[in-house]
Amino acid sequence: MNMIQSPRLRVVIMGGGFTGASLAWQLAEMHVQAIVTVVEPRAELGRGLAYSTTEPAHRINVPAHRMTMDPDRPQDFADWIVEGQAQGRLDHDASSLTAQGERFPRRELFGEYVADRIAPHLRAGRIRHIRARVGDIERAPDGALVLLLSDDSRIRADLLVLATGHPPPAVPKVLAGLTGAPELIADPYAPVRIAGIRRDARVLVLGAALGSADVIATLDGQGFEGSITCLSRHGLRSRSHGIVAQESTQDFTETPITSVAELLRRVRHAIVDDQARGQSWHATLSRLRTQGQKIWSGLDDRARARLLRHLRTYWDVHRYRLAPQIGAILDRLEDDGRLDYQAAHLISAEREWNGVRVTWRRRGGQDLVSGVFDQIVVTTGPAQGRCIDWNPALAALARLGMIAPDPLGLGLATTDTCRGLDVRGQASERILVAGPLARGHVGELIGAPECAAHARSIAREIAKRAILAPILRHSGLSEGRAANPA
Numbered sequence: 001m002n003m004i005q006s007p008r009l010r011v012v013i014m015g016g017g018f019t020g021a022s023l024a025w026q027l028a029e030m031h032v033q034a035i036v037t038v039v040e041p042r043a044e045l046g047r048g049l050a051y052s053t054t055e056p057a058h059r060i061n062v063p064a065h066r067m068t069m070d071p072d073r074p075q076d077f078a079d080w081i082v083e084g085q086a087q088g089r090l091d092h093d094a095s096s097l098t099a100q101g102e103r104f105p106r107r108e109l110f111g112e113y114v115a116d117r118i119a120p121h122l123r124a125g126r127i128r129h130i131r132a133r134v135g136d137i138e139r140a141p142d143g144a145l146v147l148l149l150s151d152d153s154r155i156r157a158d159l160l161v162l163a164t165g166h167p168p169p170a171v172p173k174v175l176a177g178l179t180g181a182p183e184l185i186a187d188p189y190a191p192v193r194i195a196g197i198r199r200d201a202r203v204l205v206l207g208a209a210l211g212s213a214d215v216i217a218t219l220d221g222q223g224f225e226g227s228i229t230c231l232s233r234h235g236l237r238s239r240s241h242g243i244v245a246q247e248s249t250q251d252f253t254e255t256p257i258t259s260v261a262e263l264l265r266r267v268r269h270a271i272v273d274d275q276a277r278g279q280s281w282h283a284t285l286s287r288l289r290t291q292g293q294k295i296w297s298g299l300d301d302r303a304r305a306r307l308l309r310h311l312r313t314y315w316d317v318h319r320y321r322l323a324p325q326i327g328a329i330l331d332r333l334e335d336d337g338r339l340d341y342q343a344a345h346l347i348s349a350e351r352e353w354n355g356v357r358v359t360w361r362r363r364g365g366q367d368l369v370s371g372v373f374d375q376i377v378v379t380t381g382p383a384q385g386r387c388i389d390w391n392p393a394l395a396a397l398a399r400l401g402m403i404a405p406d407p408l409g410l411g412l413a414t415t416d417t418c419r420g421l422d423v424r425g426q427a428s429e430r431i432l433v434a435g436p437l438a439r440g441h442v443g444e445l446i447g448a449p450e451c452a453a454h455a456r457s458i459a460r461e462i463a464k465r466a467i468l469a470p471i472l473r474h475s476g477l478s479e480g481r482a483a484n485p486a
Contacts, residue, residue: 009034009466012147012157014134014393016040017048018448019435020163021114022069023455028121030459034466037128037155039147045122045129046114049165049189051107057217059096059323060110061210062447063241064103069114071453078103080113095325102241104323110448130155134393139400145430147393159465161458162403162412162420163434166382167390172206174346175376183356188215188379201226201374204358208232208341210320211379216339217326228339229371231360232380235343236317240327242282248274250284252291256298260307263295285318289444296443304408320446344369349376385409387437398423402431406440414441417461418454434458 011027013020016038024038024045038045042052046069060067065078073079081103084090096105121127132149137160140146145157171179171186178184185193188211197203197219205212208230216228230237250270257263271284288295299307322330333339343363350357352372359370388394388405394412397403401423404413412433413421418441420431434455439445445454 009462010144010156010158011036011161011462011466012145012155012159013038013161013163013434014147015048015163015165015435016042016045016129017163017165017435018046018051018069018114019451019455020161021046021118022452023161023163023434023459024127025069025114025118025121026456026459027462028118028126030463032459032463032466034159034462035128036126037130039130039132039134039149039155041131041133041150043131044111044115045118045127047111051111051114053189053191054108055191055214055218055221056106057221057326057329058107058214059104059325060107061104061241061321061323061326062449064096064105067110067448069117069448069452071449071456074449076117077110077113080116081105081109098241098324102324104325137393137396137400139402143430158430159432159462160430161432161434161462162394162397162437164387164391164394164437166436167384167387168382169207169211169378169380170383170386171378172346172380175349175378178349178351178356178376181351181356183351183373183375185375185377188212188377194218194377195222197222197224197375199223199225202355202372203228204356204371204373204376205230205379206232206346206376207379207381208235208237209316209379209381210238210322211381212377213238213322213326213330215377215379216333217329220329220333226338226374228333229373230339230341231344231346232313232341233343233345233363234313235341235363236313237330237341238317238320238322240322241324242280246279246283248279248283248287250274250287252288253294253298257295258298258300258303260299260303260311263307264311281318282321289319289447292444293442293450301407308408308410342369382436384411384436384439387411397431402428408440410440411437412440414438416441418442418458432458432461 011034013024020038024036027036064081065075068074068076070076085092093105096103122129132151134147135150136148138146145160147155147157168187175184203226205215205228212230252266271281274284344360347359347361355372355374356376357370357372359368361368388398403420404423406413414433415427418433418438420428420433422428435451436445444450
């Protein structure tokens with residue numbers, strides 16, 4: 001006997017970090033007629049990897065007045081802080097303020113903000129949060145998806161949104177022989193492992209961007225007195241925020257940019273122009289960031305690949321800047337001679353009686369350099385190219401032929417509206433891709449402001465589907481009914 005289906009669209013969001021929580025919140029705010037379920041193992045939605053940290057040294061790397069989950073209110077987070085302090089709910093954290101009055105609070109506070117904003121919708125039942133992981137996915141007879149969860153339950157999804165988090169860094173092949181060894185920390189956000197590093201240890205950090213800065217700042221906060229060597233291909237550390245007295249008026253989209261050489265030329269000219277007006281490169285890069293998605297959309301696949309190959313590192317260290325407080329820690333350690341950045345290529349790593357001897361070749365040279373280290377921490381950034389292998393649910397969808405990797409290795413292949421592309425390159429009617437997994441097509445999609453705006457566009461797409469769902473079912477155009485709807 002056929003079971004009666006709900007006339008409302010069943011939307012399941014897989015992943016409840018910032019993007020997934022923002023999407024669920026916006027669907028609730030828009031009063032979309034859908035049953036919205038977020039599958040996320042953490043106790044609170046919106047935390048994810050970035051904002052679940054409780055480490056005091058981990059700060060947001062964008063000023064609070066630019067952080068928001070509401071694209072219509074860019075200063076929502078900053079206003080929430082002021083309101084919370086006035087009501088006595090939040091402490092006045094003087095250390096979060098810079099000399100210029102910009103606020104860079106601890107990251108866990110932003111997670112608290114997101115959780116607070118979404119809480120009323122959870123209490124009202126407009127959003128359902130299931131604390132579990134998706135272990136497998138099957139296709140129902142009518143084409144809908146059935147998710148098998150880690151708590152042995154099953155839920156049905158008429159529409160599945162993939163908003164999973166970042167895969168951990170990939171351990172370099174040179175270090176494969178150290179897998180499982182106490183000297184190797186493959187997850188830089190394993191607090192127990194980082195806390196276990198001796199105060200006088202010789203530490204090798206692989207990577208020089210934001211992840212490495214988190215590790216170094218954490219060690220410094222623990223009273224670390226040893227030495228730190230940072231190895232990366234270019235040896236460039238993330239830059240700190242500068243003083244931006246006024247926004248740049250440069251326009252990188254008025255005339256479409258179609259090549260990497262043209263992009264680089266125009267950025268350089270823009271920096272010169274802004275400097276002539278008394279601005280630093282920070283203003284130029286902030287402007288470039290706001291127009292990044294439009295620039296990316298104008299590049300073909302060949303130009304995108306070339307940009308990633310030649311300019312990605314330079315973009316990352318200038319775009320993803322450090323909170324000034326963290327930048328000051330790195331500056332102090334460098335000045336004290338306890339922190340050293342080297343551009344190098346790993347050659348070998350062998351365990352010895354007193355540590356691990358690591359050998360590398362400096363960039364642009366032939367001579368080999370080696371050092372003995374007590375601890376090696378991998379902070380090379382998320383391995384987005386292996387997101388399918390890392391996540392059992394994505395692997396299940398790949399086995400069904402319903403998703404495919406992005407050819408640039410940035411996540412999953414999608415359409416302009418972020419519908420997932422299957423192995424034949426056809427757009428899915430059941431799967432949407434949200435957040436960093438859609439970077440290959442969307443471009444700039446890491447920061448909270450971009451992810452919130454991206455979630456808004458996906459929420460509008462879902463709203464259209466929700467209006468049509470009962471019409472299609474009533475007309476008999478749906479492909480049958482599920483045998484066991486959740």
